[in-house]
Amino acid sequence: MSTELKPGFCQTGDLTAGNRLQSIDVVSVQSQEDRANSLTSGHRACQGCGEALGARMAIDKVMELSKNKVHVVNATGCLEVFTTPFPETSWNVPWLHSLFGNAPAVATGVQAALKAKGMEDVTVIAQGGDGSTVDIGFGCLSGMFERNDDVLYICYDNEAYMNTGVQRSGATPPTARTATTPLSGPHPGNNFGQGKNVPKIAMAHGIGYVATATIANVRDLEAKVAKAMSMKGARYLHIHVPCPLGWGSLPKDTIKLARLAVESGLYPLFEGEHGVITGVTKIRKKVPVDEYLKLQRRFTHLFKKGADTDDLAGVQAIADAHIKYYGLLDDGDK
C-alpha cells in the first residue's frame, strides 16, 4: 500500500494494529490518542469481536479525513444491535438504521438530501454485515452501485448470520459448520461451488473503487478508506472480521485469524478501480489453510478421523486458486 514503512524503526512490521514508532504522517489513526472514537466503549459486542474493531477502525479514519462530517447508515445486524440498545448508543456520529435489506438505498436518500441542502461536503457511509450485503440487501446495493451514488459502502464480513445464531449466508465458506449447514451427511458443513464474491461483483459494476481489507492490517485498512474517501461516486470496501462466537475461536485469536486468512490465500487483499484490479497485497509467508482452519471449531470436522480428505483439499484448492488469480506470491516463492 501507499504507506511507506521505515524498517529500521519498526519493531513488529505492519502486522500490529498501530505502531507508535512510526512518524506521525504514517502512524495509524487507531494508535493516536485524539482519534474520533466513533464507536465508543460500552457497546454489547462479544469479546474479541472483529466487526466492532473493523467498524471503529474504518469510521475513525473517515472521521479524521472528513473532519467529523459524516452520516452513517447501518443495516440491521450484529453491529446495529450491539451498538444501539435503546436508549443507549455507542455511536459518536449521526447514525441511521432503517431495515435489514435497504441500507444502500437509505444512504442514497441521505446523500441526495445533503445535495439538496447544499451540504455535499458530508461523507455518507452505508455499512452492514455479509448477510445484509451479499444476500438480503444485494438488490439495493447493486442499484446504488449502478447509479454511482456518492456513497462509501463498507461490508464487515464475518461469513454468516451471527446475530441470530450462526446461519449460513452467501458469504459462508465451503465446509464451514453453521446452524443451517450442519455436520451431517457425506459432506458436512457448507457446500462447495456456492456463495457470492461481492467485491468482484462490485468491480463488475465499474464503480470507482473496490477494495478488500482486514482488521489484521490496520494501516492498509486505513489507507484503503483514505483512497476511497479521495474519490466521489459509489465505492465499496469489504473488511474481513473474524467472529469468535460464530467461528468457535478464542477471542484472543481474532487478529491472528484475520492474518492467517490473508496469509493462507483464502482472503485475498486487493484493490480495483473502474473494474480493473490495480493492486494486490502479496503474501509474506504462505501458510497452509490448516493453520487457519484448525483454530476454528466450525472446521474441526475436517480434521477428525475418517473425514473426507477431499474436503480439506478443496479448501486448500480455493486458497491456491486465489493465489494464482491475484498473483499473491512473488515469483520466487511459488
Added chain:
Amino acid sequence: MLKQVEGSIGVAEAIGLCRPDLVCAYPITPQTHIVEGLADMVRKGKIKSNCQYINVESEFAALSVCIGSSATGVRSYTATSSQGLLFMAEAVYNAAGMRLPIVMTIGNRAIGGPINIWNDQSDSMSMRDAGWIQIHAETNQEAGDLHIQAFKIAEQLSIPVMVCVDGFLLTHAYEQIESSTQEQVDEFLPPFKPMQALDCDNPMSMGAMVGPEAFMEVRALNIAHFDNAIEPIQKISEEFEKIFGRKAGGLYEHYNSEDADTVVVSLGSVNGTVKDIIDEYKKDNVSIGSFKIGCYRPFPGKQIVEQLKHAKRIIVVEKDIFAGVGGCLANDMTVAFKDTDVKIYSVIGGLGGRPIFKKSLIKILDRGMKDELEDLSFIDLDQSLVEREITREDLFMTKAV
C-alpha cells in the same frame, strides 16, 4: 386557471408546486404518469427547489431512499400501487414507526394473484394499519389538492401520508381542473422543518433497537399520535379552502345524507356514480343520500357516527375484499356503529377493474332500502359460476381422497 389534463399530470403539477427536494420511484408494478411528469419537470427545472429525481431498482428501494432523505430533513415523495406497494411493505411500516413525513400516492389497483392491473382499492387497504394517514380523492381536482394538503399534514404531525387516487378511473382520465399557483401553495405550505434529522453538529442515533423494556411505550406513543391526527386533518382542509377558494379533503362530505333514512358510504371516485344515483332518487323524494369518507386512516369513527346516527341503514359500497374480513370499510363501520341501531350492509363491487354501473348499483340500493339485502353482497357477481366451481372442486377433492 382551468385546464384539461390527465389526472396523473394534474397530480404531478400539484406536487411540483409543493417544492419537493426528492422524488424517487420505481417505474412499474404498476406506476402512473405522475412520476414521469415529475421526472420531466425536474429535468426542465420547473420545480422551485433543488429537487432531484432518483431512478431506483424497486419499490422497496424507492421508499427506502425516501426514508434516508426524509431522515436527513428534506421533503420527500414517492408513488406506487398494487404489487409495488406490497413489495415496499417492510419499508411502509418502518417509515411510519420512524415518523418520517413522506408523502406517497397510491394509484389504487388490485393485488394478485391472479395478476390484474386494473382499479380497485385492495392495495391501499392492505396497508391500512401500517400507521400511514390515508386520504382518498373523489375527482382529479381533489387528487391534486389532496397532495398539497398531504405535505402539510405529514410535516405538521410527523406522520407519513398516502394519497389514494383510483387507478385509471382518475389517474388516466382527462378532466378539467383548476390549477393552483405557486403563491397560493407557498402561502399554505410552509418550508419543511423536521422534528428530528441527521446532523453533524448534534450527532444522534435514529432507528435504535428497542427491547421489551420500552417497546410497548414506543408503540403506544406512536398510536396516540396517529389517533390525534383526525382534528388537524379537518383543520388543514379548512385552511386550504380559505386560501384556494375550493373545498377538498377533510374527514367526510354529506350529499343529501344529513337526514336521510338510507345512506350510501364509500371511498374515492365511485362517489361520483353514487351522487348521480342520489340525484335520480331525489326526484322521486326517496330518503337516501351519500356520505363520502375522505380520511380513511385514522378512521374518524366517532365523527361518522355523530353525523349518521339518524340513519336507519347504511350501505357501504367498496372496492376491496379480504379473507376473513370481507370489506374493510364495512368492517370499520360495523365496529364504529356497534352501540347504535343503525343496520350496516356491506356491498363489494369493482374488483379488478369491473365497472360499477349505475343500474347495477340501483338494484342493490332498492333492495337495501327494503332491508332485503344480505349482510354481504356483490355488484354484478356471476354467483352461479362461483357455485358451479365450488361443486366441481368439491367433487374433485372427494375423488382425490
